[in-house]
Amino acid sequence: MAKDIRDLADEEVMQLVQSGNPRAFELLYDRHGGAAFSLAYRMVGNRGAAEDIVQEAFLSIWRSRLRYDQARGSVRTWVLGIVHNRTIDALRRSMVHDRRRETMEGIEERQEAPERTEVEAARREEARNIRDALDTLPEEQRKTIELAYFGGFSHSQIAELLNEPVGTIKGRMRLGLDKMRRQLSEGYAAGGFA
Amino acid sequence: MMDGNHTTYREEIGAYLLGALTDDEREGFEQHLEDCPECRAEIEELRPAADALPRSVEQVEPPASLKTSLMEIVEREAREAAAGEGEQTRAAPPARSRPPLRERLPSLRPAFALGALVLGLAVGFGVAQLGGDEGARTVAATVDQERIPQGSGDLRIEGDGEDGAILRVNQMPDLRGREVYQAWVQRDGMVIPQPTFEVGPDGSGAVAVPEDLSDAQAVLVTREQRGGATAPSEQPILSVPL
Numbered sequence: 001m002a003k004d005i006r007d008l009a010d011e012e013v014m015q016l017v018q019s020g021n022p023r024a025f026e027l028l029y030d031r032h033g034g035a036a037f038s039l040a041y042r043m044v045g046n047r048g049a050a051e052d053i054v055q056e057a058f059l060s061i062w063r064s065r066l067r068y069d070q071a072r073g074s075v076r077t078w079v080l081g082i083v084h085n086r087t088i089d090a091l092r093r094s095m096v097h098d099r100r101r102e103t104m105e106g107i108e109e110r111q112e113a114p115e116r117t118e119v120e121a122a123r124r125e126e127a128r129n130i131r132d133a134l135d136t137l138p139e140e141q142r143k144t145i146e147l148a149y150f151g152g153f154s155h156s157q158i159a160e161l162l163n164e165p166v167g168t169i170k171g172r173m174r175l176g177l178d179k180m181r182r183q184l185s186e187g188y189a190a191g192g193f194a
Numbered sequence: 195m196m197d198g199n200h201t202t203y204r205e206e207i208g209a210y211l212l213g214a215l216t217d218d219e220r221e222g223f224e225q226h227l228e229d230c231p232e233c234r235a236e237i238e239e240l241r242p243a244a245d246a247l248p249r250s251v252e253q254v255e256p257p258a259s260l261k262t263s264l265m266e267i268v269e270r271e272a273r274e275a276a277a278g279e280g281e282q283t284r285a286a287p288p289a290r291s292r293p294p295l296r297e298r299l300p301s302l303r304p305a306f307a308l309g310a311l312v313l314g315l316a317v318g319f320g321v322a323q324l325g326g327d328e329g330a331r332t333v334a335a336t337v338d339q340e341r342i343p344q345g346s347g348d349l350r351i352e353g354d355g356e357d358g359a360i361l362r363v364n365q366m367p368d369l370r371g372r373e374v375y376q377a378w379v380q381r382d383g384m385v386i387p388q389p390t391f392e393v394g395p396d397g398s399g400a401v402a403v404p405e406d407l408s409d410a411q412a413v414l415v416t417r418e419q420r421g422g423a424t425a426p427s428e429q430p431i432l433s434v435p436l
Binding site: 020021022025026029030033034035036037038039041042047048050051054055058059062063073076077080081083084085088120123124126127130131133134145148149150152153154155156158167169170171172173174175176177178180181184185 | 205206207208209211212213214215216219239240242243244245246247248249250251252253254255256257259260261263264265267268269271272275362398400
């Protein structure tokens with residue numbers, strides 16, 4: 001009997017996407033579109049700009065579907081990496097800086113996604129755990145990592161912002177990631193990390 | 195084999211994983227990586243921490259219109275690809291890295307005369323240039339406040355509008371499946387049908403307007419039966435004068 005497409009693992013869905021199957025692409029979006037939008041929204045702080053970025057990112061996945069390499073990591077990590085890169089590009093082109101400022105002034109309200117399934121509940125729990133790991137870092141390391149990853153700033157921009165030498169900033173990034181890695185592996189050695 | 199700058203590059207591992215190198219710096223770093231197993235090993239060791247960062251974000255519901263507009267484009271391209279395979283034996287089209295927007299969206303239906311449609315919206319409507327970035331501009335829409343009291347929208351036009359534009363709306367009523375919103379392009383006394391769209395629970399929606407807007411007078415929106423109409427059945431509820 002034919003397997004329902006919704007029962008397929010992400011990697012199998014990607015194989016169908018690679019063959020140009022729009023239903024598989026829709027399923028890919030259903031599974032990861034929310035996380036992609038949330039990441040872009042976290043970085044640009046504006047729903048309209050986040051929509052533009054996610055649409056472009058998913059269209060690039062659809063159009064360059066041969067590029068996914070299973071050896072490089074999970075589909076979710078791959079998708080979020082594409083969204084992250086596109087958001088950084090947008091931030092560095094200053095396309096969305098003004099919009100982000102608006103949000104910082106509290107003009108826009110955030111609409112939190114409801115928890116609908118066990119998978120979503122587990123992902124929220126995972127998100128809390130990663131934030132906890134991030135919170136264990138020394139303040140200057142956490143701030144540097146957040147400015148780089150979510151703010152889209154380069155190491156030299158961060159050095160300027162924080163009035164610190166570039167070497168110090170690079171060191172904080174590396175040390176901070178290393179500490180976070182240890183926290184995560186200690187905290188999730190039993191359950192594993194998706 | 196490691197080059198003489200290994201120590202310098204090794205310091206950049208964190209910045210590389212966090213996306214904090216400039217394009218030139220990243221290129222140089224990746225060249226170094228090809229010859230440096232030590233840096234490659236450290237990157238693989240730290241990568242799980244960097245990969246976890248996007249999963250730390252609080253989840254925010256994307257608007258339903260995002261999926262709708264995305265799937266319109268994807269399904270159109272899938273149909274084109276299927277049709278293209280049959281035609282390839284006759285004539286191979288020139289390769290293009292990215293077709294213009296108008297070619298990625300549903301085919302246009304024939305233009306119909308504007309006829310008795312009176313654009314009463316023109317009186318008192320102002321046009322606001324919201325701004326734009328390189329090669330793009332955003333024009334604010336005007337909404338019939340009697341019928342759609344809270345609604346708003348804007349049109350993002352790339353370049354001179356030859357490749358169409360993206361219309362976005364906010365706080366529009368959910369038509370609950372019986373009807374859909376439909377975009378139109380007004381040009382030389384004609385209105386040209388454009389794709390239909392819906393709004394999400396938050397009242398936001400978006401639709402690609404694939405028509406060439408370079409000599410158009412306005413982009414309009416009406417409410418139509420599901421499936422769309424060939425001529426507007428009501429006066430526009432939203433208008434973007436061009």
